[in-house]
Amino acid sequence: MRPVRFYCNSIESQSELDPVESNHLSRVLRLTVGVEVELFDGRGTLARALVEQIDRRRVTLRVTEQNQLP
Numbered sequence: 001m002r003p004v005r006f007y008c009n010s011i012e013s014q015s016e017l018d019p020v021e022s023n024h025l026s027r028v029l030r031l032t033v034g035v036e037v038e039l040f041d042g043r044g045t046l047a048r049a050l051v052e053q054i055d056r057r058r059v060t061l062r063v064t065e066q067n068q069l070p
Contacts (some may be wrong), residue, residue: 008039015061022059044069
């Protein structure tokens with residue numbers, strides 16, 4: 001099964017989702033710490049990341065693989 005994708009404005013080794021995406025991950029989809037997801041930035045960067053921390057309005061992720069699309 002393919003990981004769920006989330007928009008992330010700035011993909012770095014430690015990234016955070018904005019409050020809307022964080023809410024979608026934690027409250028709508030009910031994903032938990034340790035789940036692998038995909039991130040994209042709208043500029044051709046695609047990354048795999050692990051959910052490290054879930055707070056009320058913020059999700060912190062650790063990027064494990066990053067690719068630049070052609």
